[in-house]
Amino acid sequence: MKKYLPYLVLGNLFGYVLIKSEVASWYRIQEMFHFQNFHMFGIIISAIITAFIGVTILKRFTGKASLEGTSICIPEKKPGRTNYPLGGFIFGIGWGIIGLCPGPIFALMGTGSISAVLLLIGSLLGTLVYGMSKERLP
Amino acid sequence: MPTLYEMLVSPWPWYVSGPIIGLMVPLLILIGNRSFGISQNLEHICAMAKPSVISIKLFNYDWRTSRWSIVFAVGVMLGGLLAGVIFANPEPIQLSQATLDMLAQRNIAAPSQFNPPEIFTLNFQNSILLLTSGLLIGFGTRYAAGCTSGHAITGISTLQIQSVYAVIGIFAGGLIAANYITPIVGV
Numbered sequence: 409m410k411k412y413l414p415y416l417v418l419g420n421l422f423g424y425v426l427i428k429s430e431v432a433s434w435y436r437i438q439e440m441f442h443f444q445n446f447h448m449f450g451i452i453i454s455a456i457i458t459a460f461i462g463v464t465i466l467k468r469f470t471g472k473a474s475l476e477g478t479s480i481c482i483p484e485k486k487p488g489r490t491n492y493p494l495g496g497f498i499f500g501i502g503w504g505i506i507g508l509c510p511g512p513i514f515a516l517m518g519t520g521s522i523s524a525v526l527l528l529i530g531s532l533l534g535t536l537v538y539g540m541s542k543e544r545l546p
Numbered sequence: 547m548p549t550l551y552e553m554l555v556s557p558w559p560w561y562v563s564g565p566i567i568g569l570m571v572p573l574l575i576l577i578g579n580r581s582f583g584i585s586q587n588l589e590h591i592c593a594m595a596k597p598s599v600i601s602i603k604l605f606n607y608d609w610r611t612s613r614w615s616i617v618f619a620v621g622v623m624l625g626g627l628l629a630g631v632i633f634a635n636p637e638p639i640q641l642s643q644a645t646l647d648m649l650a651q652r653n654i655a656a657p658s659q660f661n662p663p664e665i666f667t668l669n670f671q672n673s674i675l676l677l678t679s680g681l682l683i684g685f686g687t688r689y690a691a692g693c694t695s696g697h698a699i700t701g702i703s704t705l706q707i708q709s710v711y712a713v714i715g716i717f718a719g720g721l722i723a724a725n726y727i728t729p730i731v732g733v
């Protein structure tokens with residue numbers, strides 16, 4: 409079990425930030441999609457820059473062992489053209505309406521929100537529908 | 547200087563929050579060569595439950611190999627409990643004036659809670675709205691193989707073109723929904 413402790417700690421920090429930065433608030437997401445405040449854009453842009461710097465440093469250690477022993481390599485997405493923008497678009501509609509993406513759904517569930525639990529149930533149903541229709545999608 | 551308690555309670559500015567979120571990507575690689583992303587858990591939860599009535603290929607894998615990801619999500623919930631309940635910010639969210647004006651026009655009150663009671667109070671209409679939005683979020687993120695964390699943060703910072711496509715789709719959907727759909731559904 410000790411092996412999983414770092415993930416619990418990191419997840420905890422991530423959840424804390426999602427609430428304290430108000431990313432898990434519908435109000436902030438509406439503000440973002442109407443370009444009325446820099447706050448959300450600042451978060452996303454500075455997160456990307458920080459991750460980029462971190463990953464650039466890590467690239468020097470490609471093939472070396474991670475703390476768990478598996479060798480370090482930068483994750484790559486599967487090839488594809490239609491599924492990425494189309495799936496993203498469908499997700500974006502849901503996000504724009506209800507103002508929570510998956511990370512914030514979990515964080516909000518932690519605050520005891522039953523509405524967030526309903527959102528999770530909905531998204532599990534969506535995952536189920538995807539699983540059933542996967543072969544027939546473009 | 548604010549005290550530690552004040553720092554834990556008050557909202558965090560973007561230049562503190564963003565870099566912490568960004569650090570998740572290299573730290574998860576460093577710890578165990580893991581790819582930062584939340585929505586993969588939706589698949590893991592389905593695989594755990596493994597609906598036996600219908601056989602779905604997508605969920606036929608050993609979710610135990612992704613235990614780290616479930617533990618991470620449990621951590622996110624604990625973080626929510628700490629930040630939203632134990633160290634909750636008593637002040638309302640400080641929105642821009644433009645947003646406050648827009649909300650007033652749509653008959654939505656200025657924030658008094660973290661999320662608007664107009665949509666998050668559980669009644670029949672809101673429950674349908676929450677379930678439907680969830681459905682779109684679940685289907686979309688799995689079809690796109692990632693959400694904001696996996697694509698906008700991880701994918702873009704590791705220079706993957708697929709994530710650029712996904713993020714364009716996400717923002718297009720979000721813009722349309724926030725500008726044209728939310729006013730129709732009454733929020």
